[in-house]
Amino acid sequence: MTRVNAVAGRTTERPRLTVRARFVTAAVTLAALGMVIAGGTAYLLQRERVDVLIDDSLTRNVEEFRQLAVNGVDPSTGAGFTTVRDLLYVALQRTVPAANEGMLAVVDGEVPFRAIDAVRLRPERVPELVAAAVAAQQDDVVSLGSVDAQGTTYRYATIPVTVRGDTSAGVLVFAFDRQAEHAELVRTYRTFALVALGCLAVLALVGWVVAGRLLAPIRLLRRTAQRISDSDLSDRIPVQGTDDLSDLARTVNSMLDRLERAFRSQRELLDDAGHELRTPLTIIRGHVELMDTDDPADVADTRTLVLDELDRMHRLVEDLVVLATADRPDFVRPAPTDVGLLTDDVLDKARTLGGHRWVVEGRAEGTVVLDAQRITQAWLQLAANAAKFAPPGSTVRLGSALDRGRLLLTVHDTGPGVRAEDAQRIFERFARGQAGRGVDGAGLGLPIVDAIAAAHGGVARVDPTPASSTPGPDRAGPGARFTIDLPLAAVPAPSVAAPSDGAPSDGAPTPDGAPPSFPPAVLPATEGAP
Numbered sequence: 400m401t402r403v404n405a406v407a408g409r410t411t412e413r414p415r416l417t418v419r420a421r422f423v424t425a426a427v428t429l430a431a432l433g434m435v436i437a438g439g440t441a442y443l444l445q446r447e448r449v450d451v452l453i454d455d456s457l458t459r460n461v462e463e464f465r466q467l468a469v470n471g472v473d474p475s476t477g478a479g480f481t482t483v484r485d486l487l488y489v490a491l492q493r494t495v496p497a498a499n500e501g502m503l504a505v506v507d508g509e510v511p512f513r514a515i516d517a518v519r520l521r522p523e524r525v526p527e528l529v530a531a532a533v534a535a536q537q538d539d540v541v542s543l544g545s546v547d548a549q550g551t552t553y554r555y556a557t558i559p560v561t562v563r564g565d566t567s568a569g570v571l572v573f574a575f576d577r578q579a580e581h582a583e584l585v586r587t588y589r590t591f592a593l594v595a596l597g598c599l600a601v602l603a604l605v606g607w608v609v610a611g612r613l614l615a616p617i618r619l620l621r622r623t624a625q626r627i628s629d630s631d632l633s634d635r636i637p638v639q640g641t642d643d644l645s646d647l648a649r650t651v652n653s654m655l656d657r658l659e660r661a662f663r664s665q666r667e668l669l670d671d672a673g674h675e676l677r678t679p680l681t682i683i684r685g686h687v688e689l690m691d692t693d694d695p696a697d698v699a700d701t702r703t704l705v706l707d708e709l710d711r712m713h714r715l716v717e718d719l720v721v722l723a724t725a726d727r728p729d730f731v732r733p734a735p736t737d738v739g740l741l742t743d744d745v746l747d748k749a750r751t752l753g754g755h756r757w758v759v760e761g762r763a764e765g766t767v768v769l770d771a772q773r774i775t776q777a778w779l780q781l782a783a784n785a786a787k788f789a790p791p792g793s794t795v796r797l798g799s800a801l802d803r804g805r806l807l808l809t810v811h812d813t814g815p816g817v818r819a820e821d822a823q824r825i826f827e828r829f830a831r832g833q834a835g836r837g838v839d840g841a842g843l844g845l846p847i848v849d850a851i852a853a854a855h856g857g858v859a860r861v862d863p864t865p866a867s868s869t870p871g872p873d874r875a876g877p878g879a880r881f882t883i884d885l886p887l888a889a890v891p892a893p894s895v896a897a898p899s900d901g902a903p904s905d906g907a908p909t910p911d912g913a914p915p916s917f918p919p920a921v922l923p924a925t926e927g928a929p
Contacts, residue, residue, distance in 0.1 A: 419607065438591055446584060457554065467493070483567040490504070491504055500575050501576075503532055508536070533570070541559070542556070554575045554577045616645060620636055634655075745775055745778045748775070754792055756793070776847070784844055785810050789812040795813075796811040809882050822860075852885065860884065862879070
């Protein structure tokens with residue numbers, strides 16, 4: 400968080416606590432709050448219990464004195480007590496007071512006896528207790544009371560004493576120093592507080608270490624992010640452990656992998672596109688510079704060449720736009736599609752591509768979920784490649800099949816074929832196989848097909864032509880079979896039907912990697928169309 404210094408006219412940054420410090424502070428604060436609540440509650444309960452014990456002790460002293468007065472005997476006579484003084488004297492002798500307890504005997508307003516010097520609490524030195532004892536001479540019942548004096552609180556019991564045949568009136572007082580009794584409890588909880596502070600210090604230390612280890616992936620993430628630049632995305636976060644933060648680090652590493660691939664792909668695309676665009680621009684510039692503006696034929700020829708190169712650049716840019724959007728979530732918009740109708744539609748459009756004989760070697764029946772426009776674009780791209788490489792008048796076969804949970808869309812031509820070493824490379828941007836050298840094109844058609852297949856969760860592949868393959872009697876070359884292999888989504892039971900002429904097809908599944916076999920069905924060619 401920042402704030403503006405209005406006087407100095409500059410921005411200063413407030414000091415910020417790290418996540419580690421905030422975590423430890425929160426943990427220690429919560430622990431301290433819990434200790435305070437628990438300790439305070441326990442202290443109040445123990446304090447109340449001490450008061451109850453004081454009253455129980457006073458009540459017990461009263462009961463013991465009552466038993467002495469009723470059933471006791473005077474040691475000097477061996478008979479019952481005859482005077483108040485003798486009864487109080489014996490009671491003081493036989494009672495052993497607690498540490499913070501004292502006794503006081505009052506007869507006719509005077510204090511005739513005192514407890515031994517070993518007793519620490521001296522009620523006779525507290526005027527308020529003496530006054531309470533004198534006042535109790537007029538009562539007939541035992542009473543419990545409290546009095547604040549000399550900076551403390553005394554809890555006492557007064558027992559009026561009379562003996563038949565004796566006109567004197569006496570009072571026996573038992574008193575406790577309530578504050579001294581509580582002092583023991585305070586000392587106990589002072590020790591508790593010291594231990595609690597020590598525990599909080601240990602908690603803070605352990606929490607600091609644990610938080611540091613838990614947040615280590617976050618710090619590594621920050622440092623890695625600081626080191627990463629737009630030209631170097633190779634740094635990764637070292638990951639150890641299986642907790643949530645370790646999973647976060649792995650997720651970030653995976654994201655960095657995707658970003659690195661995307662940036663590398665972008666750089667390669669820009670480099671390749673720059674290279675491909677540089678050639679037509681150089682051609683255009685060279686012809687324009689050398690053009691004889693006074694020669695109409697030269698101007699016309701240059702114009703034709705420039706327009707042709709601009710058309711080639713336009714196609715290249717359109718293909719680059721398609722590849723650039725292939726990673727977007729909305730690149731494909733799947734919808735239920737009838738495969739049979741899709742096959743017929745692609746066939747009708749493919750018939751306009753060059754002077755070839757177009758054959759449907761299989762037509763699947765069923766509904767699949769796919770983007771019909773994108774699949775049509777990819778399928779027609781394969782058909783255009785076949786028309787480009789296959790000799791004029793040769794046969795090009797299109798087919799669709801539902802095979803063991805996959806949708807297979809194929810294009811099979813009778814052209815020069817694809818060498819095994821080129822089978823993977825031709826799907827890379829601007830790459831050309833051996834057979835494609837000297838043929839017009841930018842090398843982006845098959846990458847577009849592969850991108851559309853990948854967007855559907857599938858693949859595009861070509862079956863390499865064996866070196867021993869030789870043209871057949873109706874073939875101009877070994878040929879190539881391109882396949883778009885897509886996973887099915889909610890497809891009914893597969894069936895393969897013959898094309899519009901009603902020829903049957905077995906639709907039997909084929910071995911892995913081998914194209915399905917269909918009985919050929921030839922569509923009649925119309926005049927002026929392939």
